Amino acid sequence: MTPNVTTLHLIIPDFFAYAVRSDSSLRLDTLATWLPKSLITPLPYSATANQLFWQLFNFPIETHLPVAPITYLHDYGTVQKDTTYLRADPVYLQADRDKLILFDVFSTHPPSTTETDALLNSLNTFYQPDGLQFYAATPNRWYIRLTQTPALNTTPLLDVIGRDIQAFMPTGTDKRQWCAILNEIQMLLHQHLVNQSRTEQRQPLINSLWFWGLGKLPPPPAPRWQYVWSNDPFVRGLATLSTVSQADVPNSIQSCIQQMTQQTGEYLLNLTPTQETDGSTRLTQIDKEWLLPLYQAVKQGKIQQIHLYFCDERVFSLNRQQIKHWWKWRKPWQTYAQTHFAQLPVSRLD
Template identity: 35%
Template sequence: MQLHLVIPHAAWPDRDAEAEIVTGLALPALSWLIGRGAREKHLPLDFHTWLAQRYGLPSLPVAPLTLALDAPGEAPGYWLRADPVHLRANRDQLTLSDAAPLAIQPAEAAALAEALNGLLAEDGLRLIAPTPTRWYLHLPADPGLDTTPLHAVVGRDIHPALPRGPDALQWHRLLNELQMLLYAHPVNDARFEAGQPQINSLWLWGGGDWPLPATPEAPSDTVYTADPLVAALTAAGKGRVEPPARPGELAESGMLVLDQLADPAGYGDAHAWREAWLALERDWFAPLTERLRRGELEEVALTFPELGLAVETGTGARWRFWRGDRLPWAGA
């Protein structure tokens, strides 16, 4: 059995501070896998760019891909993700929190979507909120916007990442109107009274046509993941999606996406990021290394997209005792 582990966000966002942050981080099983394996350097890639290449797509139309999972019966046309977010004023910046810490309830999402549609309908737009955290905007045509993925803006100033394009100012005005509506909505009044962060804006990104003009190619018959985008890509490519079970319960070869580093990296929480590495070592790298040493696995492959590093470690690795252990930040 062969397993390919993909570990996105393995690079700390501030690369100048990375060496200090990883100092003293003990990951013996991962170090053994990398040190004993065949290492290959490639161009460091954002996770979404890596996914597009891996699934054989020229770009990654996130909105129509995840729409196929969240609301498969929706109308064809151009769709944008319009995810609910919280913006916080910080001196001369507006920093963004995604929906994960907002704990949005389905009833809140439905009420806000209904109110927003009253404004959006004037421009021929329609919003749906099939899940509390993933909302979608249907447009009559491609707006020609250059947008920034939500994960790239979390915890950061939004101004450099606002939509760009010929009609960008018109979209900025629309977003301001939506923000004013959200600010005055009873849902946010109740959240304020309860001490919860308000849902005070939408983040537009990931646009594309539905149905998809190109079909993804699943890189493996089975993909183990809890990431909705990876699940959507795999399903569109006719692959089988399975939840990431415990290492000892994996019975078939496949690709395994471990995204535990995403939130700490996005929010710049160095302590939580280090803790996530330790959890990956305990829950995944150590058990899989033991299975490889016992001959229960033929190969464990590792890919760190943002580090530009890929490693393949087979059963013969245990005999390469002359090769020292190596952490992923040491390069090839």
């Protein structure tokens, strides 16, 4: 990075896919101005958000990321040395003829604290002779701590939601053992009092766990960031590992801009394209309340450069000189969504 320069890396995972799904005719005026003036560069690594974050924190490319120890570090503030961690998140499996479709219970009816405690107590009692212990940092982030690392390849939960689990079951030398454990867990949860109560209340069952993110905590990477804003536990864990100053995403971009004008360096801001509000409302809010002030900050020279990522193998880079390119006319964001971005499967958006 050039000395005495302030650069912002702005990551909004799957923004265009959500926009297409929410309202394909939606007007996003800032993007219509921003994107045509940007330098579009292909990225040499995976389009997934976690892979992008991993690379941005100066880690080498890996097929299977150790997400579990990273998020565990964020949740608990520390990890045990030489301990392997595995995410074991609660899910709902629904039979559909000869398929088992996985659904994320957290987005609709997350387990309460009482339900979580009851399920964990049963799991830990059952698996105590085997030395397995389950932890729940939040209702949707559960863990298993292991003294040895099994030869196991897993698939991130987000990639399986809404799909038949058969093609995404664990692979590797130890897959038989862990598939057997998963079957035991499903039988235990199926008859649990928590699920009997959920059946009576017509809520989705918590009838399985999903194993993913296996690994040990890696050594800290080379420092890069002046500051990180994110609500994503993986990003926050990476920042903790890197000993980088960090915070939740603020309510307004103005506080971020003010901080960036006080000290040069590289900054990372991770926005979420959807919240509890209507999808179109949230996307319009990002365009007007976040992207527009950032565009103006570059135009005024407060920020020298912004790299905008949508986690689809490209980055849109914008600086003050490019903003002066008056001959590059506005184009609707739909042009870039259709040209540069593949729409996500419906299951990724529900």
